[in-house]
Amino acid sequence: MHLIGSIIHPLFFCSVPTRYTTWLLGCGILLSGSWVKAQSTTLASINLDLETQDKARHLPAGWAPGIHSPGAPTPGYQVQTDSVVHQQGRYSVRLQSSYDAGTNSFGAAHWAIPARYQGKSITLSGYLKTEAVQNGFAGLWMRLDGPNGTLGFDNMQKANLQGTHDWQLYSITLPLAPEAKTIYLGGLLVGTGSAWLDNLSLTIDGKPLTQARPKATTVYKADADTAFQKSSGIAFSKLSAQQVENLAVLGQVWGFVKYYHPAVARGDYNWDKELFRIMPAVLASQNQADRSRVLSTWLTGLGPVTSPVAATVSPSKIRVQPTLAWLTDGKQLSKELQQQLLYLRAHPAAATAHYYVGPAEAGNLAFLHEDAYAQMAYPDAGYRLLGLFRYWNIIEYFFPYKYAIGEDWQPVLSEFIPQFANAPDALHYRLAALRLIARVHDTHANLWGADKVLTDYRGNYTVPVSIQFVQQQAVVAKLRPTTQAAPTVLQPGDIITTVDGEIVADWVKARQPIFPASNQPTQLRNMAGMLLRGNTPTVRLGIIRNGKASTLDVNRVSLSSLTPPTQTAATDSSHRFLRPDVGYLTLGQISTKSLPRIMSEFSQTKGLVIDIRNYPAEFVVFTLSQYLVPRPTPFVKFSIPVPSQPGLFTWTNALHVRPGKGQAYPGKVVILVNEETQSQAEYTTMALRTAPRATVLGSTTAGADGNVSRFALPGNLSTMISGIGIYYPDGRETQRVGIVPDVEMHPTVQGLQAGRDELLEKALELIDQG
Structure with missing residues (x-):
């Protein structure tokens, strides 16, 4: 999954279609947790039947309209209680567009509760009624937020609920991630018309919340540190060369200690606040000796390091080693400080639990407790430098492709210190962040969200x-x-x-x-x-x-x-016959459940065109490839981070696609790709091209593959990186390189003028060639 203003591109393993506007962002933009606060609720007070009313606000008690701020309606929509139309009881919630509702607009009603429950999945059920819904859809929606953004989202977009329908029960289910902090739920109307919402229920693993197990909570000392809430206290008019050097060394030491020191890993210290405590003394240092003395005393104050020696990893398993030669740089660090850091390098924090880093589902890492400081539209100099240090160190230790960015990452820190420190306003701070992010050369990395x-x-x-x-x-x-x-x-x-x-x-x-x-x-x-x-x-x-x-x-x-592109339709438009002997399948509209029927229809054709110049509507890597491969075939292997040794990435075994029960498709397969083919689309192409008669046709793909890891920067900026490395089984790269086509071809100006799909024409030619 890339958002620029109101335009996005997709995330890996996250169903976000290409270039959808903000109301379709199922992965972290819609109903952002930065403005919705989870109410302090008890189970009895969760007003899901909508019968307890706040008559002054014309809404069920505890509910709020819109998404811009609590209680602020979306322009062009009425969101309020309806006492005439209801499925049960006396009340429902009506979402109704007005004459000035734009096609890109939506109205929403929401409730937010803390995610205090254990379980594998959470299901929201409820009744919906619609009237003349056009240019969009109606639906239930639910979203789970963790420390660094969205963990799961569904808004029933794929159900494509349009037109006029009487009351009907619907449900949506999300995995209940252990790190979830807040559950957001409600109803949504995109486009024009009216929709009603009533009689909701919420279950964990099929059981009502009253029977759900409470989640164990851990209390950290770091959470009690409430200093520097309004200001870092850091200010300067102009940085000297010595101060830039001091800050660069501080940024490296601060990041190394953040991820390696057991006291920080335990959550004994809020490492953001510790940065502000030590920064004035580092800034005031006149030379290396002064600076090293300040930093050495600071590290000593964290207490003794009693972690065991780091485990040895077989060289054959290592893809990327930590780059820690700077730990012995005598020009920057005193002997005493070097020894402290080297000892910490040999005795890192245990991997079992870390306050700032945790496991994610796909082998990548979740960045935890990275405060967005959402109240600061324009963070002060200290917080801006915190943003730089946070980002630089996450790349330094947890970006699997740091070796591929095309330059030494270490000098980038010094280069950007003046840009962040001297950014005169909120815009220039964001532009500095974008320039920094661009140096990583990862299409997953950007500033995401509808930032005004x-x-x-x-x-x-x-x-x-x-x-x-x-x-x-x-x-x-x-x-x-x-x-x-x-x-x-x-x-x-x-x-x-x-x-x-x-x-x-x-x-x-x-x-x-x-x-x-x-x-x-x-x-x-x-x-x-x-x-x-x-x-x-x-x-x-x-x-x-x-x-x-x-x-x-x-x-x-x-x-x-603007009318947004849609990847759903009232009829199945995912496939058709280009001619009687050639089938066509576009993954942007694919439905897994329809694959058996589609492949049965295409079984006697001599050729199949699979169009992946889009983002797959569903994950079909294994369900589609089973029709194409005659035997188990490796198609990918990964590099994953080792949490106990930040900066180290190790190989996994290769992953295979496997045949289904029937005969593999015998015809020619042509896979269409271009720059819109990104992330999960690239991963899917890697799997499908293992078919014996497959040819990849097109141009360079986006070159951003791997499950993403999200985090925030001060000023409520949201970003992410590719969190695992994706490689062919023989170790060939995909990052930046993309999926290299077997036959390279680009559209032409003349083709666009004539409305021709030249790649599709070439695909037919390749099929006819056999």
């Missing part, structure tokens, strides 16, 4: 077209539907040469440092969605159409007026 500062910077208006970079030129690929009546004067195939007088190539070059991506095609993909955005209702564009240059004043529309 960045949205205003990028523009609240855009031209309703999709832009695609073809042969290094910005080309109109297609028109986008909008609720605003005026059609655009642009046409598919138009080449955009200038935007308000700025040459497109110059626009790209100037902004590349703030567009994180694994490779250039993916960076251009992301930039294409921003090229025509702005805060004025019109934009002057230089274009080339049919070989002739001209200048046009083009109307923009509000972002909220």
Whole structure:
């Protein structure tokens, strides 16, 4: 899973379709925990039958409308109690669009409760009634948040509940992650029409909450440290070269101790606050000796290190070693400080429990207790430096592809200290963070979420077209539907040469440092969605159409007026016959339960085109590949972090796809990929290309594979990284490289002008060649 303003790209193993707007973000944007506080609730007070009313607010007691802040309705929607239409009792909640509801808009009602329960799964059930729902859907929604963002989300989008329907019972289920902190639930209406919600229930492993086991809680000393809530106390007008050096050494030592020291791992210290306590003395140090003395005394004060010697790992299992040569750098560290750090290196914190790092489901790590400091829209200098140190050290110790970023990571810390320290406002702080993130070259890494500062910077208006970079030129690929009546004067195939007088190539070059991506095609993909955005209702564009240059004043529309792409439909549009002997399957609309029927229909064809120029609607790596492979076949292996030795990554055994019960599909398989093929889509391609007669056709994919690990930065900034390494069984890379096609092909300007799918045409040609 990538969000830039209101446009996202997908996460690995997280069903977020490509380029969906914020109301469709099932992985951490919609109904963000940064603004919703979990009410202090008892089981008896959870008002799921909606019968206890807050008459002053025209809502069930404890419920709130909208998502922008508690009690603030979404513009264009009424969210309130209905005493006339109800499934049981006397009341329901009605969500109704008004005349000014945009297609990208939604209305929601929510309740939030602490996740105090043990179990494997949690299910929300409830009754829904709809009337004339169009341009969207209605649904129940539920979301689980952990210390660093969303752990699970479902909004019934795939059910595609549209039109008019009487009361019907629905349910959604999520895995109940042990690290979950808050449960958010409610009803949702996307688009226009009306929806009613009533008679809800919440169960854990099929049992009501009254029978759910309470979750054991651990009390940490770090949680009791409430200092520096409003300010770090760090301020300076200008940093000297000595102070930059001091801060760089502090950042490295602080991060190393954070992940290696047993006292920090136990949660005895809030390491953010300890940074602010030690930073003034480090800043005041006049030389290496002064600085080392301050840091050595600080480490001694943490108490003795009694951890056992680190376990030995077989060299054959190691993919990446920690880069800790700086621990013996005599120019930066005194002998005494070196000895302390080396001893800590040899006796790291135990892997069983760490206050700041925990296991995630796929072998990657969950970053814990990383406070977003959401109350600080523009954090002060100390908190901004905390953001830099936090990010730099997470990359240093837990990014599986640090070796592939193309430069030495250590000097990057010193380079960015002035940028973070001197950022004059909230926007420049965010731009500094984007420049830092971009240096990692991971398409999973970005600033995610509907951040108002960045949205205003990028523009609240855009031209309703999709832009695609073809042969290094910005080309109109297609028109986008909008609720605003005026059609655009642009046409598919138009080449955009200038935007308000700025040459497109110059626009790209100037902004590349703030567009994180694994490779250039993916960076251009992301930039294409921003090229025509702005805060004025019109934009002057230089274009080339049919070989002739001209200048046009083009109307923009509000972002909220754009009709989002949908990966669900009233009928199954995931497959069709391109001709009687060739089947076509697009994973952007695939349903696992329909695969047996689809593959039965295609069983006698001579060729099958599988289109993965999208994000799979469902995880079909094994369920689809079983129809294509005749024998167990390895397709991937992973590198995973070793929590007890931060910076160390080890190999796993290869994972296999396996045949099903019937005969493997005998025909030619052509898999279509491009820069939209990202993360789970790339992983799926790796599996499907093991079919004996498979050919991958297209261009460089996004080059970002591996389950993601999320964390926050001060100022309520949300980011993440690829958390595990993904490799072919023989060790070949996928990060940055992407899935290398067997046959490389790109669309052309002429093809876009004619509305042709040139890759699909080539796929048919390859099938005919046998």
